[in-house]
Amino acid sequence: MAESLDGHRSHVRRLELFGTLGAVSRCRDFTAEALADRGWIPAETDEVGERVGDALLLVSEVVGNACLHAGGPEELVLRHERGRLRVEVADAGPEHPRMRVGRSASRPGGHGLMVLDRLAGDWGSEDKGSGAVGKVVWLEVSLPSRPPWNRRRAAPS
Structure with missing residues (x-):
């Protein structure tokens, strides 16, 4: 568990990949x-x-893109904080993802970033930093707000 900049607890999980x-x-x-x-x-x-x-679909997309375009992912990091999940996929590829302009939706393939753009609350990529080669592609997904009342059904009598 780590503390975020605003003082709230965040849960971080890491998976090294090869x-x-x-x-x-x-x-x-x-x-x-x-x-x-x-x-x-x-x-x-x-x-x-x-x-x-x-x-889960978005994780598949960004990891699949790292496999197809960057030699495979090196690490998956999940940060969960206050109803939001941030997914980070690090790879050694120097090319940042970019949307294909003028791509026909009827042609197979090449739609992953359109899916990412539509389903993620926000997404982007950044250099790894500290002189490391590669990038981190990240996305955020928010859980819908829970209603103030309890939706559980009463047990049958």
Whole structure:
């Protein structure tokens, strides 16, 4: 557990990765386990279930892109704080992701960043820094606000 700049507790999990074989499924499983530990799974509502599905799809997209375009991810970092999940995928590739302009939606492939742009609350990429080669692609997914009342059903009498 770490403390954020605003004094709130954040939960951080890291998964070191080597190569591309099984990277996407390992990262999805790692993320699903983290979401379950934080109470996102099982989902209380359909809306929460959709956000969990979005988060897992987005992890697949950014890890898959690292496999296809950067020789594979080196590390997956999950930061959970106040109902928000930040996903960071580090790789050794120097090229930052960019949207393809004028790409037809009817052509296969090349739609991952459009999915990312539509489903993530925010996303981007940055150099690793400290003279390290490569980049970190990050995204954020927020859990829908929970209603102020308890939605659990009463046990049958």
